[in-house]
Amino acid sequence: MTKHALIALTCAALLGASALAATKVSPPKGPATISLPGDAGMAFKPGPGAGVVMANCLTCHSSAYVSTQPQLTRAQWTAEVTKMKTAYGAPIPDDQVPAIVDYLVANYGKP
Amino acid sequence: MDLGRGRFLAAAGAALAAGGIPRGAFSQNAATVQMPFANGERPLVAFPQKRPLILLTPRPPQLETPFAVFDHGVFTPNDAFFVRWHLANIPQSVDASAHRIAVSGEVNRTLSLSLDDLAAMPQVEVAAVNQCSGNSRGLFAPRVAGGEWNNGAMGNALWTGVRLRDILDRAGLKASAKQVQFDGLDGPPLPATPDFKKSLDVDVARGDDVIVAYAMNGAPLPVLNGYPVRLIVPGWFATYWVKMLSSITVLDHADDNFWMKTAYRIPDTPDNSVAPGSTGYPTIPINRMRVRSFVTNLADGAALPRGRTALRGIAFDGGSGIRRVEVSVDGGATWLPMALEQDYGKYSFRRWNGEFVADAAGSYTIAVRATANDGSVQPATPGWNPSGYLRNAIETYKVTVA
Numbered sequence: 001m002t003k004h005a006l007i008a009l010t011c012a013a014l015l016g017a018s019a020l021a022a023t024k025v026s027p028p029k030g031p032a033t034i035s036l037p038g039d040a041g042m043a044f045k046p047g048p049g050a051g052v053v054m055a056n057c058l059t060c061h062s063s064a065y066v067s068t069q070p071q072l073t074r075a076q077w078t079a080e081v082t083k084m085k086t087a088y089g090a091p092i093p094d095d096q097v098p099a100i101v102d103y104l105v106a107n108y109g110k111p
Numbered sequence: 112m113d114l115g116r117g118r119f120l121a122a123a124g125a126a127l128a129a130g131g132i133p134r135g136a137f138s139q140n141a142a143t144v145q146m147p148f149a150n151g152e153r154p155l156v157a158f159p160q161k162r163p164l165i166l167l168t169p170r171p172p173q174l175e176t177p178f179a180v181f182d183h184g185v186f187t188p189n190d191a192f193f194v195r196w197h198l199a200n201i202p203q204s205v206d207a208s209a210h211r212i213a214v215s216g217e218v219n220r221t222l223s224l225s226l227d228d229l230a231a232m233p234q235v236e237v238a239a240v241n242q243c244s245g246n247s248r249g250l251f252a253p254r255v256a257g258g259e260w261n262n263g264a265m266g267n268a269l270w271t272g273v274r275l276r277d278i279l280d281r282a283g284l285k286a287s288a289k290q291v292q293f294d295g296l297d298g299p300p301l302p303a304t305p306d307f308k309k310s311l312d313v314d315v316a317r318g319d320d321v322i323v324a325y326a327m328n329g330a331p332l333p334v335l336n337g338y339p340v341r342l343i344v345p346g347w348f349a350t351y352w353v354k355m356l357s358s359i360t361v362l363d364h365a366d367d368n369f370w371m372k373t374a375y376r377i378p379d380t381p382d383n384s385v386a387p388g389s390t391g392y393p394t395i396p397i398n399r400m401r402v403r404s405f406v407t408n409l410a411d412g413a414a415l416p417r418g419r420t421a422l423r424g425i426a427f428d429g430g431s432g433i434r435r436v437e438v439s440v441d442g443g444a445t446w447l448p449m450a451l452e453q454d455y456g457k458y459s460f461r462r463w464n465g466e467f468v469a470d471a472a473g474s475y476t477i478a479v480r481a482t483a484n485d486g487s488v489q490p491a492t493p494g495w496n497p498s499g500y501l502r503n504a505i506e507t508y509k510v511t512v513a
Binding site: 028 | 171207234254258334338369
């Protein structure tokens with residue numbers, strides 16, 4: 001039984017193969033100005049530890065860098081927080097790391 | 112002739128089916144879109160100089176192009192082009208007339224180039240795909256942390272500017288020159304955070320097609336895409352395409368800054384893939400893109416009418432150009448070549464088209480596979496690496512015919 005078929009079309013040949021138009025384009029002049037929306041209304045979920053998370057994490061990035069992650073394990077969230085300290089220089093006090101990890105696991109982690 | 116589910120009809124000269132193209136789940140009017148992975152609901156938000164795009168993160172901004180855009184033309188409109196910044200201190204006003212590119216390091220003479228200086232140099236243009244290293248990261252299984260993109264962290268544009276080589280030759284490279292490092296105007300909120308800088312080997316940097324671009328599709332670059340000038344490294348992942356380019360430093364050593372030595376590394380293993388959980392393998396800096404192809408006019412899960420449905424799509428690779436695009440609807444047992452459309456050069460999207468004909472109701476899986484001129488072909492199963500880079504497996508689209 002003929003159930004379906006695929007057909008390759010050759011009409012593309014009709015389009016020809018004209019070269020790219022070599023039109024002269026001048027570099028821009030003057031200022032270009034935009035206004036970025038900051039965190040666009042996004043925020044960390046409320047709950048225990050949210051304050052310490054906001055105080056440490058929002059310096060460099062919006063909450064979406066956390067909230068869009070897949071559900072990470074405690075080990076993975078710990079690795080992320082450690083990376084923020086060691087690779088990106090986030091001045092997170094060592095004694096605040098457990099609270100941050102607890103919050104991330106509870107709100108954005110693997111149950 | 113009857114080959115069962117895998118039967119193909121060759122129909123040279125068939126007219127392009129017009130109208131009735133199912134849009135499936137594609138919509139640019141909805142307030143949110145659902146990516147095809149867990150925790151993938153995203154708002155559509157219009158940032159400055161941009162139409163509503165899929166908002167991954169607002170600060171630093173990461174904006175994904177809705178995939179339906181790729182069906183509308185070979186070049187991605189500037190206002191739909193994806194956005195990705197690493198560091199939140201992004202200048203929100205840049206004066207092109209005051210902008211300078213400093214050239215220093217292992218050179219015979221340092222330079223400070225204005226855009227007027229660039230305008231006086233030979234102008235070149237190249238059509239090239241700009242694709243995030245982590246494009247499609249959200250589709251990794253098992254999932255990995257990072258920017259959770261679907262397939263829209265890419266775009267194709269016609270870039271206009273001057274050859275980097277002409278700039279380097281004007282400065283005069285010393286014999287000690289080993290790599291060329293690029294920096295832009297963006298910076299970190301914290302001084303302790305490594306500034307975003309990327310480097311290329313001198314022989315790559317001096318390539319014919321590496322340019323400092325001041326125009327994108329014939330217009331100034333949007334600020335979020337690097338106004339007034341960005342580096343264009345055709346065939347290479349976007350991490351090297353430094354935006355708001357302000358500094359070119361010739362190094363006498365392999366760059367050991369964080370963004371080269373630690374970040375944006377891939378396993379130096381077969382297919383640059385490792386088993387999840389692996390440790391201790393060597394790594395290298397990410398480099399050229401891998402061959403990919405997509406259907407652009409059908410969403411996964413689309414419902415199609417019985418009979419003929421046009422298939423359209425795009426393919427690209429890391430700079431050898433596309434030799435062949437094929438489609439299978441029988442699980443890969445048989446493949447039919449699609450018609451390749453106009454060639455805009457070996458770094459560009461290459462559009463292709465064909466037709467799917469369903470004579471009977473049922474479910475079908477349409478698979479698309481590209482082969483590049485260098486012989487590379489998309490794998491049937493995706494590789495895996497812990498950073499979620501390089502995804503290029505054969506794409507499949509499940510459709511139902513009523």
